[in-house]
Amino acid sequence: MTGNTAADLSLVDAYWRAANYLSAGQIYLLDNPLLTEPLTPAHIKPRLLGHWGTTPGLNFVYAHLNRVIRARGRAVLFVTGPGHGGPALLANTWLEGSYSENYPDVPRDGDGMRALFRQFSFPGGVPSHVAPEVPGSIHEGGELGYSLAHAFGAAFDNPDLLVACVVGDGEAETGPLAASWHGNKFLDPAHDGAVLPILHLNGYKIANPTLLARIPHEELDALLRGYGYAPSYVEGDDPAAMHARMAEALDGVVDDIARIREAARAGSAERPRWPMIVLRSPKGWTGPSEVDGLPVEGTWRSHQVPLSGVRDNPEHLRLLERWLRSYRPEELFDERGRPRPELLDLAPRGDLRMGASPHANGGLLLRALRMPGTAPYAVEVAKHGTTNSEPTRALGRMLRDVMALNAEERNFRLFGPDETASNRLDAVYEVTGKQWQAQRLPTDEHLEAGGRVVEVLSEHLCQGFLEGYLLSGRHGLFNCYEAFTHIVDSMFNQHAKWLKVHRRLAWRRPVASLNYLLSSHVWRQDHNGFSHQDPGFIDHVMNKKAEVVRVYLPADTNTLLSVADHCLRSRDYVNVVVAGKNLTPDWLGPEEAALHCARGAGIWDWAGTAEDEPDVVLACAGDAPTMEVMAAAALLREHLPELDVRVVNVVDLMRLQPDTEHPHGMTDREFDALFTPDKPVIFAYHGYPWLIHRLTYRRANHHNIHVRGYKEEGTTTTPFDMLVLNDMDRYRLVVDVVDRVPALGVRAAGLRQLMTDQRARHHTHIREHGEDLPEIREWAWPY
């Protein structure tokens, strides 16, 4: 049965018919799953929801891959780009048995078939798309564009894996997918697995033809060769002929991949021309060819539900029954609804079933990283704030050693849009290189075929690669310019939604968190300017489920190290870490930092003047705000020593929320202990100020919290001028204190004037001389 004979292919056809039958059944049937009686309206679902159009093509590919897996005994991970075709993956995993293993309530028999049909797109049932609930999937099938990037991510460091990725021709119009083809310039045939793109041209998206289906063959062929592939074409609509073509193409492709691997592993440095398949088949293949006098099969009309009036229109009901019976279910299932033994024999065994692939339930394969701890990279702090260091540079050293310690395991990678060096993480190049399969020149640095840093100027690819890498059981970090993380807002959404559902499925095992390092942030855009200033990714992240998202704003090197150490050990979260790359005062020593990060927020009593109850709280979150708050505290200490000032620093932003809203949230009692129930709070925050209000509006003292942050003012200017433009500079913060603490008297009025004058003096100097005054660059901290 592992061959390619007519008998073998007839079995593949039977398997395909079974999957098609099960797919159509899911869309339509509440009952009578085996059609043991004539179809009546009572057997039909009240709401017909789902996407038939792409489904038979997916079933076709799945059945053929089964034959190949059986023949070769090699693991294949299936990535379903046209994820709207949920019925296909549900049908196939049920047929092969992997579905029922995870969902015993849906056994592989007639009762199970009824449950399988009923639950689909049914309230309390399963979604219409390929989603975390579907065994064998690492790819949410809703938003389009990311399948191929996920496939490459899963293939990295899985040298024996073949990732078969069906790319829909609708999805192929998206930007992220169009860029993803170039993933082959990174994939290393020696250390990585193979990705087999299967471009499925069924010709239509929702109501329109697709671009790639409507350009001449020569143009399509040139495009795919230009992307660096060797395409094989499987085109037609006659099932028997198509089975023969597909089997031949797949056998050829798998042979080619074996040859490429062999050559690379024997030392060839040539970039391979990876094979791919173009499958051109009718949309809604084998479905109703015509309904109500209009063509359906092979047109956009079969995108969702080809027959929509089945409950009320007897003709539609008749067509549905004829369609379902055309698959000859009685040949496919026994009287108890079990797939017949010869069908079962086509399916691979055990973990080789694509629905049972451990690579698609990465937690099964996940091994904790060997971590070096923070000590080797920490800076000693004899006196608070008197030395400076570059936080991300220290982190780079730590990441270097994470790389080194896990080099053998090959389960940690760094991704970035060519910003790894710019974000000062370049110590990693001491132990690894940047993965690169394209041409190299003698002047190049750090490029290597098997490098563990992936740099491509596409945030979409970085994110997609990393998601695929994590969900298949590995670890990683995405470093990105803060503003441009918004490019992947929607990808983050889908991943966060995936994690929410994944966490609720007992059979899905925890995976490593998705770690973002946002550097080159809003306050330090020296070479760039307004277009590079946007701290709103945090706001975006906050809309997702509290159990999934974490945001950290370390103020210095040691806090960044502590936070990063924590994030790299965590599971099933999205961790957003915002940290600067520029010289920053070292506020906390290593032990202080660890304790502070464990608490998430705390009073820096050494920085304030309040012994006990303060007159005012200066709060800060983020490196630039912390620096300004510390300077404001120093100014107040000097000029208004009688004022009791408390300094509070927040590292873990989620701490601000009530404990009822987020697992990290503080109780009201804890919050009041830090921020007081009734004293003015001046809060300097890294991002858009209203986020702090959103997090704290339920607190007793909320009306007293006055927030400074970024308010969309900026250009190419000096670091201090950015603070002035957004009213977050130290002088302004002192004025805020003076304006909000009652009864400070005449000295305060004098201080107010002094601060206003200082502010103006700095502003004028900057405009005249183009740089900050030395006293800003080398402020002396009195701590």
Add this chain to the structure above:
Amino acid sequence: MTGNTAADLSLVDAYWRAANYLSAGQIYLLDNPLLTEPLTPAHIKPRLLGHWGTTPGLNFVYAHLNRVIRARGRAVLFVTGPGHGGPALLANTWLEGSYSENYPDVPRDGDGMRALFRQFSFPGGVPSHVAPEVPGSIHEGGELGYSLAHAFGAAFDNPDLLVACVVGDGEAETGPLAASWHGNKFLDPAHDGAVLPILHLNGYKIANPTLLARIPHEELDALLRGYGYAPSYVEGDDPAAMHARMAEALDGVVDDIARIREAARAGSAERPRWPMIVLRSPKGWTGPSEVDGLPVEGTWRSHQVPLSGVRDNPEHLRLLERWLRSYRPEELFDERGRPRPELLDLAPRGDLRMGASPHANGGLLLRALRMPGTAPYAVEVAKHGTTNSEPTRALGRMLRDVMALNAEERNFRLFGPDETASNRLDAVYEVTGKQWQAQRLPTDEHLEAGGRVVEVLSEHLCQGFLEGYLLSGRHGLFNCYEAFTHIVDSMFNQHAKWLKVHRRLAWRRPVASLNYLLSSHVWRQDHNGFSHQDPGFIDHVMNKKAEVVRVYLPADTNTLLSVADHCLRSRDYVNVVVAGKNLTPDWLGPEEAALHCARGAGIWDWAGTAEDEPDVVLACAGDAPTMEVMAAAALLREHLPELDVRVVNVVDLMRLQPDTEHPHGMTDREFDALFTPDKPVIFAYHGYPWLIHRLTYRRANHHNIHVRGYKEEGTTTTPFDMLVLNDMDRYRLVVDVVDRVPALGVRAAGLRQLMTDQRARHHTHIREHGEDLPEIREWAWPY
């Protein structure tokens, strides 16, 4: 001087040298702009900021285009993909005079040159990127990926325009750019202008080589042909040879475009193979070839500032002077710093100067749309809420007539990722088609070469096309699934930032607003599910400047029509309109709707029971929340008739903010008049609930506002079950009222139980039968 002789090209070379000199001068010089004295550290800027690497290539292209424009007298719009090369565009517009016309303080003489140099990347000066401040630009040069989409957008309906778009090889790695090449399947040579992509392969991005520069020539050529272009290659580093090649290539390209236009306008229906240019030149061309023993010209080391230690390192200072003098400024500028007459002669005249193109200051060309008003599409409402209609379907009819009324002007387009029909706007196809240049089949519907609806399954392309179309002086609307608007979050950011700056530049004239219609929204994802549920685009939009952003949540057909009519007439905003496509009760008649929309928020006294001071306020924003609030009000009227209920509906979300925060904001007095200063408010909101808190936290009654909204619970289920899952259903709202209005007594406790039972009854029915109870689908409104 319009020819292609050696003398002509020597002049082009001089022009190029002048631009290169002016570019380097901007990066380095505070003073001594003409190098009339030896360079000293005092002449050097304290902070060296900017990007030299891409700049000489941009200058090269600009100079050559000048020659062609002079020779042909045809308008060219220049789109600078590598917008980091701000110095190039500033230099060229200064040279041609368009800069000084807009900025008289920077005249075209020695003083002006000093000002030009000093202001660049200087506090209070101009940004380092191509930004709105740069004459001739419609494209922000910070975030990469959108240049080619902007170019296509500008070319639509500009039949005589040539849009030359330089695409950097860094940018070419991004997804949006990779997808944009396919823009040529939409561009109609009969009615649209031409786009000339100039792929600039200078080999490097920040610290890495670029993919397209490191694949074999055959592969690159296949890729570009696969995208449908006929590439010409201009490759080398010897200026004289490169001038000859570029001139020849450009002449050929312009001839080809003329032939394509002629053929199409004579009736040819063949899709043309548009020409393009590949320019392969060294990064940092003509800059220092080696610094500190390391190669710089032609490597990534020239990405930003090739000589970084100029103030302190005498060798760097010497190299800088030698570099600047290599352009022979004394041959290019007279002793007063004015460009020599022969240089001036190369520049085109008047509006043909690319910096003076009216297409880049679209407000100059903008003509108001002829609008049909709302009356023809409005629904009559004899009794509130007793008829139903599909809001977006009515809007589709209105858009159809906007299309028709402006058909001759050809200045209105609709863009969407194949969702125009799905969002029920398909009435537009009665008067126009979907623009499509690729193959057509007999079964296709509404495809036409010159159609005014652009559908491509890429939100990035829809947004980019529309931005280019608007900034060049036309009107449009982008309709999109609500959840997937996040795909363009970052593009929205850049456009909103552009508008903020544009509004502050006196010489930039108002352009039409960017209008989003977000339909198929979170509450109605029948065929899809959790992955399609995200109402957070509103939250994202709110972070941008209040003067630029507007958000509307019309509750029914007539309010949607009124809002849309307003948005299509507005200028310089981003308008976000969220509206459903499903059958929705018609709450307001046409006049009521117009008045309500003009007010933005108001009391629906006919829906409540309060004559005067209410006991409780039921507030709503959005169609689904409005329906539930109306049902809750009806339930309260029936079961607790003695309770004085006020119903408030909010259409214009910005009204909730204080008037100090947003131009549409209410005063506290207005707010209190609607929401009371002290009564409980139950607010049912379309999106994530905390946004309402963010908007209202400064109001006196904020602590009494209890918000229901979407909290990331959902799947493929019924409309009512979605409301139940997120605690926004009518029964839950009644319970909220009962729980928050004090002293309602025993009847309220009974009502609470009844509501809880009803809720459970519905939930059970839905889980059992897969559909909502008929009483939900056909609720009888008592108004």
